[in-house]
Amino acid sequence: MNEKGYTLVVVLLACMMLSLLGVTILGAAVNNVKRTEIRELDIETTADGKVLMSEILAKLQLNLDPNEPTSIAAKNISDNMLKISDTPPSTYNSVLYNNIIRETECFFNTKLSYNCSAADRPIKITELTDTEYGEYLDTTSISTFKNSNYTRIYKISIAQSSTESNNPIITRDLSQNVIISPTPSFLQYAVGSNDLNINGSPDIVGNVYARNLTLYSKAKYKVASADKETREFYGPSIFGTLYTSNVNNNRTSYPSDEPFFEGIFVEKDTEGISGRPNIQPLPNNFVDVNFDETFAIKLGEANVPINPALACPNDDFYKALINTDGLVENNPSATGSPSDLDDILEAELKIRGTNTADDRYRNPKFTCSNNVYMIEESMLDTYQGYTDKIIDNTDIQDTTNTLLFTNIDKDSSGNLIFDNTKTYTLNENLILKNPANEKGWFVVDGDLIIEGSTGTPLEIKANILVNGNLVIKSPSGTSPSNPAIVAFDATVYVNGNSTIDNVNIVGADDKQLVLLSKDELNIVRINEFDDPLLEKSLVTKINTPPNLKAFFYTDNAATLYGVGSLFDIEGGLFARNKLTINAIRHIYNSKDISEAETAASTSNPDNEPNSRFYVEYDKKVITDQLAALPRVDRLQVIVDNLTIR
Numbered sequence: 001m002n003e004k005g006y007t008l009v010v011v012l013l014a015c016m017m018l019s020l021l022g023v024t025i026l027g028a029a030v031n032n033v034k035r036t037e038i039r040e041l042d043i044e045t046t047a048d049g050k051v052l053m054s055e056i057l058a059k060l061q062l063n064l065d066p067n068e069p070t071s072i073a074a075k076n077i078s079d080n081m082l083k084i085s086d087t088p089p090s091t092y093n094s095v096l097y098n099n100i101i102r103e104t105e106c107f108f109n110t111k112l113s114y115n116c117s118a119a120d121r122p123i124k125i126t127e128l129t130d131t132e133y134g135e136y137l138d139t140t141s142i143s144t145f146k147n148s149n150y151t152r153i154y155k156i157s158i159a160q161s162s163t164e165s166n167n168p169i170i171t172r173d174l175s176q177n178v179i180i181s182p183t184p185s186f187l188q189y190a191v192g193s194n195d196l197n198i199n200g201s202p203d204i205v206g207n208v209y210a211r212n213l214t215l216y217s218k219a220k221y222k223v224a225s226a227d228k229e230t231r232e233f234y235g236p237s238i239f240g241t242l243y244t245s246n247v248n249n250n251r252t253s254y255p256s257d258e259p260f261f262e263g264i265f266v267e268k269d270t271e272g273i274s275g276r277p278n279i280q281p282l283p284n285n286f287v288d289v290n291f292d293e294t295f296a297i298k299l300g301e302a303n304v305p306i307n308p309a310l311a312c313p314n315d316d317f318y319k320a321l322i323n324t325d326g327l328v329e330n331n332p333s334a335t336g337s338p339s340d341l342d343d344i345l346e347a348e349l350k351i352r353g354t355n356t357a358d359d360r361y362r363n364p365k366f367t368c369s370n371n372v373y374m375i376e377e378s379m380l381d382t383y384q385g386y387t388d389k390i391i392d393n394t395d396i397q398d399t400t401n402t403l404l405f406t407n408i409d410k411d412s413s414g415n416l417i418f419d420n421t422k423t424y425t426l427n428e429n430l431i432l433k434n435p436a437n438e439k440g441w442f443v444v445d446g447d448l449i450i451e452g453s454t455g456t457p458l459e460i461k462a463n464i465l466v467n468g469n470l471v472i473k474s475p476s477g478t479s480p481s482n483p484a485i486v487a488f489d490a491t492v493y494v495n496g497n498s499t500i501d502n503v504n505i506v507g508a509d510d511k512q513l514v515l516l517s518k519d520e521l522n523i524v525r526i527n528e529f530d531d532p533l534l535e536k537s538l539v540t541k542i543n544t545p546p547n548l549k550a551f552f553y554t555d556n557a558a559t560l561y562g563v564g565s566l567f568d569i570e571g572g573l574f575a576r577n578k579l580t581i582n583a584i585r586h587i588y589n590s591k592d593i594s595e596a597e598t599a600a601s602t603s604n605p606d607n608e609p610n611s612r613f614y615v616e617y618d619k620k621v622i623t624d625q626l627a628a629l630p631r632v633d634r635l636q637v638i639v640d641n642l643t644i645r
Contacts, residue, residue, distance in 0.1 A: 046644060049160035049174045056108060056123065056156055057178070057639060063100045064180070064635045065285055073099030074634070082182055082633045087148050096180070096635075101125050101154060122159045127152060128177070136179070136623040138437045138509070150635065151181040151626055177640040182631050183622055184289040185209075186553060186574040188638055190240065190617035193579035201233040201261055201601070202562060202583035203275070203610065205542065206572070206617025207240040211282060214248040215259050219582040221563040221596055230563065230584055231600030234261035234608065237275025239538070240617075245282050255601040264585075264608045265538035273538060287632045288576075291518050291555045294630045295493055298465055302402045302441035303372050371399075377407035377422040377446075391428050398431055400438050403462075406445035420445045420467050427451040427475075432462035433489065439463050439628065447496075451475050452484030452503045459508050461489045463628040469496035470517070474503050480528040481591075488513035488550070491628035498554070501525055504547045512571055512618065513550035514625045521554035521575065526565040529591040532610035542616060546570035551621045562613025564593045569615045583613030 065071050066078035073095055081092060105125045106116040114121040130142040136153060139145045146152075158174040186192055190206025200219030217232040232252050238260060249259045262268055263275030373396055396403050407419040424444050432440035439462055447468040452458050454474070470492065474484035485504045489511035498517035502525040505513055515521075527547055533540070551571035552558075558575040560567065562583040573579070585608045586599040601608060622629065622638055 045160055045170045045172050049158055049172050049644070050642070052108070052123075052158055052160065053156065053174055053176055053642065056104065056125075056158075057176075057637060059107060060100070060104045060178070061285060061637045063104055064637065066634050071100075073103075078634050082150065082631075082635075086631070088146075088150050092150065093146075093152075096152065097127070122161075124157045125154050126157070127154050136620075137626075138511075138624065140436050149626065151179065151623075153177060153179050173645045175643045175645075179619075179622060179638040179640070180635050181622060181626070181638060182633065182635050183626075183638070184630050184632050185283075185286045185636060186289070186576075187551065187572070187622055187629070188636070189574060190572050190615050191579070191581070192572075192574040194576060195578040197578070197580040198236045198583070199581065200230065200562075200583040200613075201236055201585050201608075201611055202581050202613035202615065203237045203239075203263070203541075204615050205239045205538070206615070208238055208242045208244075208277065209282075209286070209574075210242065210244045212246045212248070213242070213244050215251050217251045219561075219563050219584045219596075221561050221582060221593070223593055228597060230596050231598060233584055233601045234605060235259050236581075236583070237261045237263040237611070238277035239263070239273060239275055240277055242277040242279045243282050244279065247279075255603055255605075262605065263538075264536050264606065264610065265541070266536055267538045285636075287634060287636060289555075289630045289632065291516070294516075295465065295495055295518070297631075298441070298463075298493055298628070299443070302443050302463075302465060304402055304404050304441070304443045304465075371401040372404055373401055374404045374406065375424070377405070377424075380424075391426075391430055396432060396440070398434060400432065400434050400440035402441045402443060403430075403432065404443045404445065418445060423447040423449060423468075425449045425451060426460075427453075427458065429459045430462050431459065439489070441465060444468065447471075449473070450486060452486040454478060454482055454484045457485040457487040457506060457508075459487045461508050463490055464492040466492065466494045466496070468494075469519075470494040470498045470515075471501065472499070472503055472505070473501040478502060480525055481530075483527065489624075490514070491625045492516070494518065497522070498552075499524070500548070502528075505550050506545070507549045511624045512621060514571075514621055514629065515550060515552050516630070517552075517554045517556070519554070519556045521552055521556075521558040523548070523552070523558075523560055523567070524565065526567055528564050528566070529588045530566045531587050532566060532585075532612055532614075534609070536610070541610065541614070544568070546616070549618075551618070560613070562611065563596050564588075565612065567613045567615070571616075571618045571621055573615055581613060583611050585609050585611050 062068055063071055064074050066075040068074065077092070077095060081089060102116075102125075105123055108123045109116055109118075109121045112122055133142045133153060137145060154177070156176050156178060159171065160174060161169055161171040186209070188207065189209045191204050192209030194211040196208070196210035196212070197214045197216070199216045215235055218229045219233065220227065220229050222228065232254055234255055235251060235258060247259060249257070251257045251259065260276045265273065267273040268275075375390055391397075395401065405424045407422040409417050409419055423446055426448065427450075430442060432442060441464070442462050443465045445467045448464070448466045448470050450458070450460070450470070450472045452472070452474055472486060478484055480502055483502050483504050485506055487506045487508035489508040491514045494515070494517040496517075497519045498515060498521050500523040504527070533544055535541075546568040548567065548569045549571060550569065551573075552569075553574045553576075555576050557578040558573075559580040560582065562581070584596065584599050585601060586596070587609050588595055619638060619640065
């Protein structure tokens, strides 16, 4: 009997333990389901918030479009403000906020059944505080900036919440700053062109604009003017959105005929970042720039009409200078009169005489009006003993005055002519920037050569207008393994071709170069055969100092070769007509371009090195160089990073 009772107890205990185990398993399963539901709800809440943010941005851009029939306020700003005055009228802030910003905010809050003025409304669009503005702008007075600029910065905030029965409320706070500014659209892209050709495999971090995009597996390059090709590489990696109307995929099956390469960065596994871009149609609100019109406007801002109106008829030095130059370079009969020769002699005595204390004549440039200081080409040779004062002198150094280089002659009839065939070589620091961080202009009526330094970087803190061609280069004989460096805080307009040759460009005062060229852009021999960054972290790459801290634009075309050269551009690259990028993933064993002929991707994408052509978009080009950038007659939305909490 005792034995049977013992067995019964054992059976009951076993049943109880199995029941407890079953309940535990069931509870764990229920908890897992609950956690899965909460996680899915979390993901959906975040995704819904991102979609809503995209819709708000699209609506805001629509409300800013003066060509949209319902955007009456935008048309008012365009026609009655931007097209009339460089500075905003007193009504600008109220029109922008009440009729565009506020309308956008109310539109979405109303859709979500909230009153536009409710304190708990989920969507708010607020202008940044002065302190927050200071994170974008290098200025001593935000109020002064606003009084002289149309640019405004707002924060879009979304309190996104979701709930399901028996689950907690999930809340996500999304915020995104937007810069509203009358700047051309090309400044919003890392890379862009109406006709974009990518041969090989570059890395691009940012959005890409391509009305027509053509992809080819092999990179092209030149050896002694002979055209050559590498072998096959993976496609381009674009970490952003590709805006295009047409993709021509001419890639081969090896190593992959996929148009885009997922990339080699570790974030693709841990954070889902991929080099395969989100592809969207071309925006219908792309705003172009008129280069010739912009160049003329900037000349006006610099107070430099390049014509004989700049003449100083009552200045002895000016008359002597013009007559001397005309006598040497042109028909002597036009400039050889006794009175002209007397002018030359009188000024010569003042310039070179040891018995005069007239420092005005020991400074080989002069001004007639409007704080424009002129260097006449003949001064560079005639007054060599004083040319050190051309740049390093108190009349322009640390000011916003204008420095003008030109060549003034007389024709056979004695009429003044301004000749832009001469060249100015700049190889010393140029600081046309005052303590309030406002910059003046260096206007070159001719060609400009900027020679960097292999020691302390040459510093240029000035805006520049070149009515000819531009070359930025190292001094002759500089080894490609140790290129010269130029530090820029500058916006440069070039009315001809632009060439960057065997030189590195860094930022002065944590700024950059914005280079806008009417004709072709050439960037050659950049850190030839140097190794690309070896660490495969996109975050590390983004935070590695570039060798070209600049945004490059050409109104024409550009063909660039990241084959022997190593391009690390932080800024952007846009060619209005045609842009061709040649790029490979290769580490050279020797400094010999012949290696490129057999360079190719492997069948294992994880073994690929970083690309020799890397472009990373820098939105700071807009706020850092705002005063000198081209201005269009409508407002644009420039989007900053999205924050999710």
